[in-house]
Amino acid sequence: MPDRQNPQALFLEHREWIDRVAAAVCKRHGVWGQEAEDFASRAREKLIEDDYAVFRQFRGDSALTTYLAAVVTRHFHDYSRERRGRWRASAAAERLGSPAKELEVLVYRDGYRLEQAGEKLRTAGVTDLSDARLARLFASLPVREPLRPTEVSAPDPVLEAAEGSSRADERIMAGEAETRWGGLVGALDRAMARLEPEDLLIARMHFADGRGVADVARALGLEQKPLYGRVKRVRARLRELLEEEGVRGEDVRDVLAEEDAP
Numbered sequence: 001m002p003d004r005q006n007p008q009a010l011f012l013e014h015r016e017w018i019d020r021v022a023a024a025v026c027k028r029h030g031v032w033g034q035e036a037e038d039f040a041s042r043a044r045e046k047l048i049e050d051d052y053a054v055f056r057q058f059r060g061d062s063a064l065t066t067y068l069a070a071v072v073t074r075h076f077h078d079y080s081r082e083r084r085g086r087w088r089a090s091a092a093a094e095r096l097g098s099p100a101k102e103l104e105v106l107v108y109r110d111g112y113r114l115e116q117a118g119e120k121l122r123t124a125g126v127t128d129l130s131d132a133r134l135a136r137l138f139a140s141l142p143v144r145e146p147l148r149p150t151e152v153s154a155p156d157p158v159l160e161a162a163e164g165s166s167r168a169d170e171r172i173m174a175g176e177a178e179t180r181w182g183g184l185v186g187a188l189d190r191a192m193a194r195l196e197p198e199d200l201l202i203a204r205m206h207f208a209d210g211r212g213v214a215d216v217a218r219a220l221g222l223e224q225k226p227l228y229g230r231v232k233r234v235r236a237r238l239r240e241l242l243e244e245e246g247v248r249g250e251d252v253r254d255v256l257a258e259e260d261a262p
Helices: 007-013 015-028 033-056 064-084 091-096 100-109 114-123 131-139 157-192 197-208 213-220 224-244 249-255
Strands: none
Touching: 007 015, 007 033, 015 033, 015 064, 015 213, 033 064, 064 213, 091 100, 100 114, 100 131, 114 131, 157 197, 157 224, 197 213, 197 224, 213 224, 224 249
């Protein structure tokens, strides 16, 4: 167990890890640039408050890196609430999970256009869905007023009419998509509940949240190289469990993000 009698030394030893976790959680939530730097500074300040109380409170129930990752993530959510005000995901976004929740945040909370939001999510590694598939997913979310004002240009009546017609078609298609995905998400939740505890955590981070293997390894304090093989085994086990739930073929590939799998 790390020496809690010298918390300052622990902080300095794990300073790089703390910054990496802060950068990762910012990237995952679409926070970049100066705002990400501000949060990293805020996270370090929180960890040295009250004479490094966070380190002195560590009981050794997990790896120190895992503990610090959880603390930094919690501080990010506090920081985000303070900076952006109170935000609650819609019931539809909660039901659909990632990347619907992140898409809703970027468009309605942060004021990005749909194509900008899609590019940010792909760059951050949250999703690899195309703009067309993200548009279909977005169409299944309720319309909300953005919290952040956006720049607008003079409306083009022809363009507005075309977009209105397209949006109506997307919502019709999205009704069918929402029903299908709701069933798939429920099947995935039941399948993951049958995994071993650590495999469940890996599955939620990698398959449900869309985090990369390297990110999962860092967050859980695991070696990255062996984790690739373990992810494959977890994926294979989930395929078996999903098939027992009656999910097969293309639906299995979609729910496990295996669009290009044979």
